[in-house]
Structure formats: structure tokens, C-alpha cells
Amino acid sequence: TRLGILLSGRGSNFVAIADRIARGELRGCEIAVVISNKAEAGGLAAARERGLTALAIEANGRKRAEHDAAIIAALREHGVDLVILAGYMRLLSPGFVQAFPQRILNIHPSLLPAFPGLEAQEQAFAYGVKVAGCTVHFVDEELDHGVIVTQRVVPVLDADDEATLSRRILAEEHEAYSEAIAKVVSGEYEVAGRRYIRKG
Ligand code: GRF
DSSP states (O other), X not given: OEEEEEESSOXXXXXXXXXXXXXXXXXXXXXXXXXXXXXXXXXHHHHHXXXXXXXXXXXXXXXXXXXXXXXHHHHHHTTOOEEEESSOOXXXXXXXXXXXXXXXXXXXXXXXXXXXSSOHHHHHHHHTOXXXXXXXXXXXXSTTOSOEEEEEEEEOOTTOOHHHHHHXXXXXXXXXXXHHHHHHHHTOEEEETTEEEEOO
């Protein structure tokens, strides 16, 4: 399976996936290309250090559909069959979602459907929840909404602040993403309504 990673920032989720592949885990997966909509993203530099193909494709004032078309073209050129959003801070156009049906994953730092959108960890902390976590899900046309592949839970401790809680969630994200990719590429699961379950 040829993975195409999309990111906008530091790229720690991308690095966690790349490290697993380098260790021989996630067998059958390779990273075909890493694309950022921000040329200065730390994740792009990390990709280059690893000798991976790393492209900056910025919007440069283009409309979303046009920018997305350029990204889709690059993904196709590199033979990508599974798109991994790893801190990609832009909504995908419907055309993008339709170009890769059930072949785009996203990670979100909350137990969806709680706290979609930006600063999910801060939202959870402010709400006073006692458990938090992260979700890997298929991308559909609504924000942080598609069918859930995997979730991981962490406790919220009395001594926490937003930063300590965010770190605890991030550590689980780094495990959850590879677990979700392994599930999807195994071919052993299927979408049944809103549920992602082992094939009967
Ligand atoms: C993560 O918290 C992820 O859940 C969210 O954006 C953040 C990206 O972090 N979608 P990183 O760039 O992978 O370090």
C-alpha cells in the first residue's frame, strides 16, 4: 500500500508512522510522498531527512478545489492508494473526498463525536471531562465526522493542565495511527453503516 501523507506542521504523527515502517512494522506499507500546504512545515523537513519525496503545494490564493486538484494530481503521480492526513489543517473539498472513496484517514485529538474542530484538547480540558483520547477515522465531507477506525482513551488527571493532557493524548495518537493503518490495509474490516468491523 502506497501511503500519501498530508501535513501542515511539525509532523510528529507522520514521524511515528515513518519510524514504524523503517523498523519493518506496518508490512506492505511504504510512504510514496509527503505533501504540505505550508513550505515551512517541520514535517516536510523531517521527510526530506528521511530521504522521502517531500513536496510543498501551497494554495497561493487559489480556490480550494483548484489547490486540491493539484494535490490529487501529485498523489496520483506517486501512485498513492491511501491518503493519511497527519495534522493537515485544511478542509478537503468534496472532489478530493470523492477522488479517494474510503481511502483517506484523519487523526483527531478527541474522542469523537465530542470536541470536533480546532483545539480539541483545550475544549476537552475546559469541559472538565475525566477521560479524553484520540480518534482515527475515514474522512467524509463533514469535518471530523467519518466512520471511526480506532480510538484510544487517556485519563484526565487532577494535576493536568492543557499541555500535560495534550502530551498524553499525542503519545496515544502515535500508537493509534499505525494501528488504524494496519487495520485498513489488512483488508479484514469493512464499513457497515457507521461501524468499521471485522468482515463477517
Ligand atoms: C495532532 O494533534 C492531530 O491529532 C491533529 O493535529 C495534530 C498534528 O500533530 N489533527 P503533528 O503535526 O502530527 O505533530
